Amino acid sequence: MRLAAPRIPPLADAEMDADQKELVAPMAATGRVLNIFRTLARAPKAARAFLAWGNYVLSRRNDLPPRQRELVILRVGFLCKSGYEWTQHVEIGLRDGLTPPEIARIKSGASAPDWSQDDRLLLQAADELHHDKFISDATWAGLRGSFTEKQCMDLVFTVGQYTQVSMILNTFGVPLDPGQVLDPDLKGY
Structure with missing residues (x-):
């Protein structure tokens, strides 16, 4: 993690006003409000817009198959040195079909051995967009x-x-959620 302490700390339940509680209510109903959402709740109008677009990207309306989507998300999180993003999406990637060896290889990108041609292309595109903002x-x-x-x-x-998302997480200093451990390759970032 780049910051030792959050610049914008996540809100505790007791700190939230009615609008903020309404924003996180659907998450709270599942039993867990992640620190990213506790932080974004400080700007509820922005958070609602952010969640609408983010929900599209993570939904079945996004035509990338979930495994390939998570491959790309993890590559972006690693390139952006976002410990929070990487940590959250390792769990999601495993659920969506990525294997632990694949997740380890994502760090090396398209040049790592054993990728399928499609996976290699997705990783290459993520790298090009990250570095040149163009495929x-x-x-x-x-x-x-x-x-x-x-x-x-x-x-x-x-x-x-x-x-x-990575820019938000890194700049605001969103801390990992309880029970999570930072990947050693992202320590010091």
């Missing part, structure tokens, strides 16, 4: 050979969303 013609052509136009759009939407 090269060669990578785009490869993607279009395997993915629909909508899936390619959703790939860009996903990388953009999780770049923003």
Whole structure:
């Protein structure tokens, strides 16, 4: 984690006003409000807009299959050195079909051995978007050979969303949730 203490601390339940409680109520009903949402609750109007778009990216309306979506999210989280993002999405990635060895290889990106051609293209696209804010013609052509136009759009939407999320998490200093452990490769960031 980049900061030793949050710049914008997550709200405790007792600190929330009625609007903030209403915002997190659906999460609280599941038994757990994550620190990212406790932090964003400090700006409830922004949080509602953020959640609407984020829910699209994580929903079945996003045409990237969940495993591929999580592959891309984890790559973005690692590239952005977002310990919180990485930690949350390792659990989600495992649920959505990524294996522990694949998750370890995500850190090395498309050049790591044993990726399928499709996975390699997704990782390459995430890297290009991160570094150049653009997918090269060669990578785009490869993607279009395997993915629909909508899936390619959703790939860009996903990388953009999780770049923003990583910026928020890193800059605000959102701490890991109770019971989580920071990946050693992200210590000091």
